[in-house]
Amino acid sequence: MARPEFNYTSHDVTDKDVLYEDNHLIAVNKRAGDIVQVDDTGDESLDDKVKKYIAQKYSKPNGAFLGVVHRLDRPVSGVILFAKTSKALERINKMFKDREMHKTYFAVVRKKPYPEAGTLVHWLVKNPQKNVTKAHDKEVQGSLRAELHYKLVGELNGYYLIEVDPITGRPHQIRVQLSTMGTPIVGDNKYGYPRGSLRKSICLHARRLTFIHPVKNEPVEIIAPVPRDGFWEKFEEMMG
Numbered sequence: 001m002a003r004p005e006f007n008y009t010s011h012d013v014t015d016k017d018v019l020y021e022d023n024h025l026i027a028v029n030k031r032a033g034d035i036v037q038v039d040d041t042g043d044e045s046l047d048d049k050v051k052k053y054i055a056q057k058y059s060k061p062n063g064a065f066l067g068v069v070h071r072l073d074r075p076v077s078g079v080i081l082f083a084k085t086s087k088a089l090e091r092i093n094k095m096f097k098d099r100e101m102h103k104t105y106f107a108v109v110r111k112k113p114y115p116e117a118g119t120l121v122h123w124l125v126k127n128p129q130k131n132v133t134k135a136h137d138k139e140v141q142g143s144l145r146a147e148l149h150y151k152l153v154g155e156l157n158g159y160y161l162i163e164v165d166p167i168t169g170r171p172h173q174i175r176v177q178l179s180t181m182g183t184p185i186v187g188d189n190k191y192g193y194p195r196g197s198l199r200k201s202i203c204l205h206a207r208r209l210t211f212i213h214p215v216k217n218e219p220v221e222i223i224a225p226v227p228r229d230g231f232w233e234k235f236e237e238m239m240g
Contacts, residue, residue, distance in 0.1 A: 010044055013053040019079055020222045024088035024215045026050060026066075029224045032077045032201030037068055050082055069093055070101075073172060075188070078105070078206025079224035091214030096169070102210045105164040105174055106153070106226075106239055108203035109183040110193075112160050117151035120177045124170050132190065133172040135180040146170045148177055154238040159186065161235045174204060205232065207239060 013028060020027040030036070030046060038045040047068050054064035066082050067089030083089035095101050122135040123143035136143055147167040154161050162183070164174050175191045178184065184192035186203040193202075210221045226232035226239075 011049075013046075013049040018053075019224055020081075020220065022216075024083065024085050025081060025092075025213075026054070026084055027079055027081045027209065027222045030072055030077055030080045030206070032075050032227065035074050036071045036080065046080070047082065054084070067092075070096060070169065072206055073175070073204075075202045076204045076206065077201065077224070077227050079209045079222050080206065081209060081222070088214050095211060095214060099167065100211060102208075103166055103169075103206065104208040104210075105166070106205050106207050106235070107162045107164055107174065107178060108186045108232075108235065109160050109162060109178065110158065110186060111183045112155070113150065113152055113162060113178075113181060113183045117149075119147065119149050120181060121145070121147045122177055122180060124173065124176065126171050133170070133176045135176045144168075144170055146173045146177060148174060150178070154235070156234055156238075159235075161238050163239075175202070201227070201229075203232075 011031070017028045018026065019029055028050060034046045035041065035043055036046050038048065047066055051064050051066045054060065054066065065084060065086065067086070069081055069083055069089065069092045072078060072080055081092070083092050122137065123139045124133050124135055124146045125140065125143045126133045145168065149165045149167065151163050152160060153163050166173060175185055175188055179191040187193055188202040189195055205226055206224060208221065208223050210219070212218065213220050226236050
């Protein structure tokens with residue numbers, strides 16, 4: 001059985017975790033430590049918790065349909081979207097593939113990025129046995145191109161807040177690309193930060209998801225409040 005990257009505390013999904021819901025979609029504010037889909041740790045997955053929430057809320061004794069359309073790393077918090085119908089799942093999957101879903105993350109680092117804004121392009125290779133991704137400056141065998149935009153937002157007590165807009169969606173992309181730039185994320189000792197976090201998380205938060213609704217054809221913006229852990233709140237006003 002695989003060992004989780006961080007300690008895990010089980011909890012049920014409740015109304016306060018739900019950021020957006022209609023007949024086709026549901027978005028929740030993922031807590032750091034939750035795993036989106038079941039793996040060999042045996043821990044209850046977030047998609048199972050959301051299924052349980054829907055089944056209880058709408059009295060569905062036979063369970064509820066739920067489609068996973070994207071993922072967040074286990075130690076990352078923030079908005080994650082699920083499809084409640086097969087029609088929505090098919091259309092949202094295509095939107096992600098066509099890069100029509102705009103995701104905005106915020107990361108906290110200890111080293112000021114230089115330059116303060118720019119675009120990072122790397123070629124990533126994941127080692128599935130070690131669950132680690134390595135970044136290369138040039139294309140190598142088995143690599144996938146990764147691109148993101150970033151900018152420095154502000155500084156507070158020696159910590160720097162960076163806004164990140166990923167163009168591609170590769171495993172551990174933001175974590176390894178920021179580390180390769182010389183600015184590892186606070187708490188992320190897998191990717192170069194000198195020590196793990198006592199909060200059992202890393203300082204990477206999926207703040208915002210914007211897109212055109214796949215069925216209603218209207219703009220949707222979903223914003224995830226930061227974790228209430230005594231640290232993140234200090235940066236939330238900078239996020240806008």
